[in-house]
Amino acid sequence: MAMLGSLGENLTNTMKKLVGMSVIDKKTIKEVVKDIQRALIQSDVNIKLVLELSKKIESRALEEEPPKGITPREHVITIIYEEMVNLLGSEAAGLLGSEAAGLDINEKPYKILFLGLQGSGKTTTIGKLCRYLQKKGFNPAVVCTDTWRPAAYEQLKQLTEEMDVPLYGDPNNKDALDLARKGLQEFKNRKVIIFDTAGRHKNEEDLIAEMDQLDDIIEPTEAILVIDGTIGQQAGEQARAFSQATDIGSIIITKLDGSAKGGGAMSAVAETGAPIKFIGTGERIDDFELFDPQRFISRLLGMGDIQSLIEKAEENIDEDIAEKTMNNMLTGKFTLMDMKNQFEMMNKMGPMQQVLNMIPGMGNKISKEASKMTEDKIDAYKIMMSSMTEEEMLNPKIIKQSRIQRIARGSGVDETEVKELLKYYNNTKKTMKGIGKRGGRLGGGAMNRMMGQFMNR
Ligand SMILES: Nc1nc2c(ncn2[C@@H]2O[C@H](COP(=O)(O)OP(=O)(O)O)[C@@H](O)[C@H]2O)c(=O)[nH]1
Ligand SMILES: [Mg+2]
Numbered sequence: 001m002a003m004l005g006s007l008g009e010n011l012t013n014t015m016k017k018l019v020g021m022s023v024i025d026k027k028t029i030k031e032v033v034k035d036i037q038r039a040l041i042q043s044d045v046n047i048k049l050v051l052e053l054s055k056k057i058e059s060r061a062l063e064e065e066p067p068k069g070i071t072p073r074e075h076v077i078t079i080i081y082e083e084m085v086n087l088l089g090s091e092a093a094g095l096l097g098s099e100a101a102g103l104d105i106n107e108k109p110y111k112i113l114f115l116g117l118q119g120s121g122k123t124t125t126i127g128k129l130c131r132y133l134q135k136k137g138f139n140p141a142v143v144c145t146d147t148w149r150p151a152a153y154e155q156l157k158q159l160t161e162e163m164d165v166p167l168y169g170d171p172n173n174k175d176a177l178d179l180a181r182k183g184l185q186e187f188k189n190r191k192v193i194i195f196d197t198a199g200r201h202k203n204e205e206d207l208i209a210e211m212d213q214l215d216d217i218i219e220p221t222e223a224i225l226v227i228d229g230t231i232g233q234q235a236g237e238q239a240r241a242f243s244q245a246t247d248i249g250s251i252i253i254t255k256l257d258g259s260a261k262g263g264g265a266m267s268a269v270a271e272t273g274a275p276i277k278f279i280g281t282g283e284r285i286d287d288f289e290l291f292d293p294q295r296f297i298s299r300l301l302g303m304g305d306i307q308s309l310i311e312k313a314e315e316n317i318d319e320d321i322a323e324k325t326m327n328n329m330l331t332g333k334f335t336l337m338d339m340k341n342q343f344e345m346m347n348k349m350g351p352m353q354q355v356l357n358m359i360p361g362m363g364n365k366i367s368k369e370a371s372k373m374t375e376d377k378i379d380a381y382k383i384m385m386s387s388m389t390e391e392e393m394l395n396p397k398i399i400k401q402s403r404i405q406r407i408a409r410g411s412g413v414d415e416t417e418v419k420e421l422l423k424y425y426n427n428t429k430k431t432m433k434g435i436g437k438r439g440g441r442l443g444g445g446a447m448n449r450m451m452g453q454f455m456n457r
Pocket of ligand 1: 116117118119120121122123124125199254255256257279280281282283287
């Protein structure tokens with residue numbers, strides 16, 4: 001991937017090399033660790049951090065026993081992955097991202113203060129964040145308090161007009177604090193207000209002082225610091241300087257598209273403890289992503305999107321329902337209700353094609369057409385099932401001709417289609433019972449199979 005210069009490519013090659021090694025021993029582990037060191041140092045990651053990381057990887061790889069069922073090779077890959085994730089901050093900051101960690105709607109307005117040096121990408125990123133929030137169903141408003149950059153207001157005006165985002169600003173007013181107060185007043189009834197600020201002053205002290213005052217007036221729900229990813233390790237220093245003015249809630253690192261120093265900026269920021277929330281990967285409005293260290297590292301290491309697949313499954317499948325459904329399936333008690341649950345699970349994990357694409361090597365095992373047809377079928381089946389009574393769903397045997405007629409009418413399909421659904425159900429039930437007898441099992445096994453796919457690539 002183009003992101004982070006050659007770091008991703010180098011790391012992916014290292015992992016491929018590791019996968020291809022015939023034996024995993026002290027010598028090969030040392031060799032792999034050397035490769036990782038080289039890749040990280042090239043990407044401007046702090047030498048001290050690199051040495052700490054490689055020492056940890058090496059000692060864990062040599063000393064830890066692989067857990068049961070995990071090969072030494074898989075074990076080393078897991079250790080590299082885990083330690084790399086730790087280097088960039090162990091947890092996704094989440095906020096503004098997922099529903100669970102989303103905006104606190106009770107806090108109104110949700111005030112976001114953007115900070116950062118001139119040229120770091122604040123204004124551009126505000127545009128990106130507005131678009132992101134709009135997609136999530138929020139309608140942000142923006143206040144321009146940058147009285148330093150020539151045409152700062154015009155730049156924002158153009159950006160926000162394109163997206164129908166209301167903007168408050170006044171190019172003739174040179175008092176940033178006054179602008180902030182008036183903007184607050186103007187948008188007091190809105191849910192989300194974003195404040196753009198100046199990134200330059202006579203000197204850095206004055207800039208930090210102005211941010212401090214703005215912070216007092218705005219009382220932001222969240223202060224976001226924008227840092228240019230091309231500055232490398234200096235990013236840590238910048239984060240510390242701005243944290244004098246306000247509690248930095250989160251950080252956005254921009255210009256990670258093709259930046260050779262991106263790894264340095266990211267690791268330096270992570271070291272300060274401020275979570276990286278988003279990254280900017282280009283000048284266009286959609287070149288913006290929620291930063292999740294785990295997903296990011298698995299991409300850097302070229303591990304497909306295994307993690308995101310597993311996460312998606314974990315997030316979305318109500319485990320109880322899943323387990324109950326599985327048990328019913330395997331013991332032959334499988335009802336139409338279970339089949340509906342099974343469809344829901346598949347639905348939540350995304351279209352089959354997409355799910356399979358995330359497993360390395362699986363994407364091409366199913367033709368687009370075949371998977372499409374299956375999805376359409378499933379949709380049709382779900383509509384028919386919604387015309388059934390609970391009694392029918394739990395005890396499908398009672399569905400005879402008159403009920404079939406009613407269900408067909410209720411869902412606007414031919415009776416033959418309802419019969420086809422019942423036939424599919426009966427076949428599935430039979431198949432499942434067969435697997436159950438052979439002792440089929442889902443869970444850890446699924447993960448192993450996925451890992452296996454990766455190893456065999
Ligand atoms: N390549 C790249 N350029 C970016 C990114 N974010 C911002 N820029 C560019 O950086 C320059 C400064 O951005 P601007 O938003 O005006 O910075 P501000 O002074 O902090 O408001 C502009 O030319 C942007 O197009 C990014 O993620 N990638
Ligand atoms: Mg700006």
